[in-house]
Amino acid sequence: MKATITDQSGFTLIELLVVVGIVGILAGLNFSSHRQFKTRAYDTDAKTNLQSLFLTCKLYWNDEGSTANCNVSNVSGSSYGFATSSNVTISGQGAETSFSGSATHNSSTTTYTINSKGALS
Numbered sequence: 271m272k273a274t275i276t277d278q279s280g281f282t283l284i285e286l287l288v289v290v291g292i293v294g295i296l297a298g299l300n301f302s303s304h305r306q307f308k309t310r311a312y313d314t315d316a317k318t319n320l321q322s323l324f325l326t327c328k329l330y331w332n333d334e335g336s337t338a339n340c341n342v343s344n345v346s347g348s349s350y351g352f353a354t355s356s357n358v359t360i361s362g363q364g365a366e367t368s369f370s371g372s373a374t375h376n377s378s379t380t381t382y383t384i385n386s387k388g389a390l391s
Contacts, residue, residue: 312357312375313382319358320373320384326352327362327369336366 327340341363345352354360362371374381383391
């Protein structure tokens, strides 16, 4: 006796390959977007730290006078409470009218600067 299969169901090899290809393309697109989101987050972290330094220096100048030289070490610690993120390299110094600073995240190539008016570039 021969057994015959009259009702076959399932996917063909071509259908499975098409689905695997589509999943691969979607995964590749997601990886690219994820990398862009991480870069933007790193850049935002650097900009936020730089703006925080500027605002903390404004408090420092209010207490010490607008001609006092504000820098990271002056406003770090308990008196003004400025602290940077662990992966951000930041520098800045100057009087209220001549202040300038820069910051970059260790995982990004973009460096941001701030001037005495608080404008980021």
